[in-house]
Amino acid sequence: MCFLYEECREAHEEDVWFPVRFWADQDRERKEYVIHRYQNNGFSIVLDVNSGSVHVVDGVVYELVSVVERALAEDVSEAEKIVRLAVEATTYPEGVCREAVGEILELKEAGMLFSEDPYAAYADTLQKRETVVKAMCLHIAHDCNLACAYCFAEEGEYHGRRALMSFETGKAALDFLVKNSANRVNLEVDFFGGEPLLNWQVVKDLVAYGRSLEEPYHKKFRFTLTTNGILLDDEVQDFLNREMSNVVLSIDGRREVHDRMRPFRGGQGSYDRIIPRFVKLAESREQKNYYVRGTFTRYNLDFSKDVLHLADLGFEQISVEPVVAQDSEAYAIRQEDVPGILEEYDRLAVALLEREKAGKGVNFFHFMIDLEGGPCVAKRLSGCGSGCEYLAVTPWGDFYPCHQFVGQEQFLMGNVEEGITRTDIRDTFKSCHVYAKETCQDCFAKFYCSGGCAANSWNFHKTIFDAYGIGCELQRKRVECAIMMKAALAEAASPMKKEKTR
Numbered sequence: 151m152c153f154l155y156e157e158c159r160e161a162h163e164e165d166v167w168f169p170v171r172f173w174a175d176q177d178r179e180r181k182e183y184v185i186h187r188y189q190n191n192g193f194s195i196v197l198d199v200n201s202g203s204v205h206v207v208d209g210v211v212y213e214l215v216s217v218v219e220r221a222l223a224e225d226v227s228e229a230e231k232i233v234r235l236a237v238e239a240t241t242y243p244e245g246v247c248r249e250a251v252g253e254i255l256e257l258k259e260a261g262m263l264f265s266e267d268p269y270a271a272y273a274d275t276l277q278k279r280e281t282v283v284k285a286m287c288l289h290i291a292h293d294c295n296l297a298c299a300y301c302f303a304e305e306g307e308y309h310g311r312r313a314l315m316s317f318e319t320g321k322a323a324l325d326f327l328v329k330n331s332a333n334r335v336n337l338e339v340d341f342f343g344g345e346p347l348l349n350w351q352v353v354k355d356l357v358a359y360g361r362s363l364e365e366p367y368h369k370k371f372r373f374t375l376t377t378n379g380i381l382l383d384d385e386v387q388d389f390l391n392r393e394m395s396n397v398v399l400s401i402d403g404r405r406e407v408h409d410r411m412r413p414f415r416g417g418q419g420s421y422d423r424i425i426p427r428f429v430k431l432a433e434s435r436e437q438k439n440y441y442v443r444g445t446f447t448r449y450n451l452d453f454s455k456d457v458l459h460l461a462d463l464g465f466e467q468i469s470v471e472p473v474v475a476q477d478s479e480a481y482a483i484r485q486e487d488v489p490g491i492l493e494e495y496d497r498l499a500v501a502l503l504e505r506e507k508a509g510k511g512v513n514f515f516h517f518m519i520d521l522e523g524g525p526c527v528a529k530r531l532s533g534c535g536s537g538c539e540y541l542a543v544t545p546w547g548d549f550y551p552c553h554q555f556v557g558q559e560q561f562l563m564g565n566v567e568e569g570i571t572r573t574d575i576r577d578t579f580k581s582c583h584v585y586a587k588e589t590c591q592d593c594f595a596k597f598y599c600s601g602g603c604a605a606n607s608w609n610f611h612k613t614i615f616d617a618y619g620i621g622c623e624l625q626r627k628r629v630e631c632a633i634m635m636k637a638a639l640a641e642a643a644s645p646m647k648k649e650k651t652r
Contacts, residue, residue, distance in 0.1 A: 183222070183264040186594035187215060190634040191500060196263070197633065199594050203262040204521060206637045210242060214250045215263075222264060229255055269597075273531055273585040281576065283330040284535065285338035286323060287542040287553045288356070290315045291349040295380050297415040300445060300473050300481055313545040314349040320356040322566035323543045328367050330569075340374045342542075342553055347381035357393050376400065376443075378412070379424035387431050395439060399428045402444040403456020403470060410449060411481070429464055437466040441515065444470040447481035451490055454498035461505065461512045469515035472624055474606055483620060492627045499631035503638050519598070519632040533600030537563070537579025551579055554605035579604065582614050589617045595629045 184199040194212040196205040207215075217239050221232045229251060236247035257263040293312045294301075324339070331337055339360065341353050353375070360371040375390060376398040390397050401424060402408040409419025432440055442465045446453035453470055460468050472491070475482035483491070498514070505511055534540055537551030544556055547566035555561040564571040584590045584601040602625070606618035 183266070184592070184594065185215070185219070185264065187212060188630055190496065190630055191503075191638065193634050193637050195630075195633060195637065197594060198257075198263045198265055199597065200267045200269075201261055201263075201265040202521075202597065203257075203265075204633055204636075205257070205263070206641075210246055210250045211253060213240060214242075214247065215254060218251065218254050218258075218264075269531060270585060273583055276532055276583055277577065277581040279580075280332065281330070281538050281580070282332045282334055283327055283539060283541060284334055284336075285340070285540045286327050287340045287342050287540070288315065288320055288323060289343065289542060289544050289553065289556065290320070290341045290346045290353055290356075291344040292545050293348050294344040294378070295348065295414070296345070296378050296412055296420060298412045300411060300447060300475060300479070315352060315543075315545040317352050317355050317359075319543075319545065319547045319566060320352060321359055322547060324356065324360050324363065326566055326569065328363055328369055331369070335368060336370050336372060338372045338374070340376065342376055345378055345380070346375055347377055347386060350381070350386065354389060372396075374398065378420070379427050380420065382424070382427040382431065387427075387434060390431070391434055397431065397435070397440045399424075399431065399440060399442045400444070401425070401428060401442050401460070402446070403450065403453065404459045407446075407450045407456055408444075411445070411447065425463065432465055432467075437464075441467045441469050443515075444468075445473050446470055447473045447475075448483055448487060449481055451483075451487060451494065454494050454501060457498055457514060458501060461510070466512045467515075468512055471516070472621070474603075474609070474618065474621065476609075485620060488620060488623050491624060495624070495627045495631050499635055503635055506639065507642060516628045517632040517635055519629070519636065521633070521636055530597050530600060531585065532580075532583040533602070533604075536604055537582075538576050551575065552605060554603075555608075579614065587615050587617060589622070593622065593626070595622075595626045598629050599625045 186197040186199060188195055188197075189212070194207050194209060196207055196212065196215055197203075198205075205211075214236050217236045218232055221227070221235055226232060226235070232255070233244065233248050233251050236242070236251055237244050240247065242250075254263060258265075291314050293314065327337055327339070339356075341356075346353055357371075357373055360373065364370055372395040373393055374396040375394050378400045400412070401421070402411055405419070405421040408421045412420055414420060428442060432442070442460055444453075444456060444460070446456065450456060457468055457470050460470070472483055473481060477484055499517060502512065502514055502517065534552070536555075540552060541563070542550045542553045542556050543566065544550070548556075549563040549565060549570065550556045550558075550561050551563065561575060562572065563575050570576055582601070582604055584596045587601050590596045590601050599622075602617045602621060604614040606621055607614050607616045610616075610618050
C-alpha cells in the first residue's frame, strides 16, 4: 500500500497544508510529533517531519493515517482499538482497515511515522558552539552598469556611496577568513556587487592571493561570482572556468520580462546583449557549476514560462525566485497573488517532469531536494549561518551579517582591520534558528528552509526571529512539488513498484 523514501532528512490540489502536532505523556516528558499529508499530481504523500521519511501511499493509507493521528492524540495506541475506530470512521471493510493500520503502526515503531523530534535538544547548543567563519561575500563593486527596478542594492550603492574594493581591503578580508576559520579546510568566497566585473583586475588579484594561502594554511578556496553579463567576454570566461567553482548569471527569462526589470540606465533592454554570452559560458562549463538566476515579480506571475524559456535556450541549471518587496512597490508580490503562484509551481513541476522523461531535464533550484542525506544538523536548523559563519564585506572593509543587511548601520559588526567588534550582533544571529521562531514550530517545511531568511524577517517584522509569510507559503509549495517529482521519477523508474503500490 505504501513505499518509503528512505530516511529523507532534507527538506494543492484537494489539500490545504495542515500540520498535525500532538503530544503523548511518557515519563513526564513532552514528545512532539508532526506529520504532513498532501496530494499532488495524482500522488498521495505522507511526510513525517521529524524523521524526514516520505511515504507515497494509496487512498486507504492516506485516509487512515488521520484516524491513527486522532487515536494517538487521545492516547489510544492498541492496534485493535485503532482498527475499530477506522471501521467506524470510514467505509472500508475491516480487513482493509486492519492491513492499513498495521502498516501505519509498523512505520511508527520503525521511527518513520509519528517520530519524536531529534533536534530540539541540540538547538540549545547552537549559540554555545565555536564561531567558525566559513564563507564571505565580498562586495567587490558598489556600482553597476544596469538599473534593475527591483534591486535591493539601489543600483549597487547599498544605501551609501559608489565604490570599488581595493586589493588591500580584499586581502585583509581573506586574511580574516583564514584566521577565523579554525580547522575548517574548505572556505567559500563570493564576488558580489553591484557588478563585480567593474572591478575585474581586483577580482583576479584576490583569487591569486587566495590561492597563495591554500598550501601554507591548509585551506581550499571555493570562489564564486555573480554577474549581469554585460562585461563578460572570452578573457573573463576563460578565467571563470579556470578559477570559479560556480558562476551565477542574472537573467529573468523571456526578453520582455527581462528587459522590463533589468534595463541599462538609459532604459534600453539588456537581454540581447547577454544571452549569447551566457549561452556560450554555460556550454563552456559543460552545463555544470553555474546557475542562470532570475527574479519573478507581479508583472510575470506566469513565471513557469520564463523557466521553460531558459530551458529552451539550452540552460540546464536554472533558478527563478520570487521578488521580495514591500507592497508599496508596484512589482511586489501580494497576498492575493499567492494562490495563483502556488498553481504556477504545480504547472512548472509537471512541465519539468515531462521534460525529464523526454530526456531534456533541467535542474530547477527550488525543486532540488535531497531525500537521502542533506545538510548537517546545524545547517538544517540555522540555515545560511549569516552573521556568524557567513559575513558580507563592503568595499571599505566593513562587516555585515549578509549582503542584504549592508548599509543598515545597526547591523555593522566590525571591519577587516579590527575584526568583529559587535559580538552581540554575532551572538544574536547565532541564536536564530527554527526553534527560536514561534512561526516555524508547526511548519512541515522547517527542516528544509531552516527558518527562512533573516533579512526578509527583519525587513517585514523588524526582528530576525520571525518569517516572511508569503515566502513561507511559497517555500511549502516548492517542497511539496520537489517531493512529488521525486515520487514521480521513482515510479517511472520502477514499473513493478508502480503496479504494487498505486
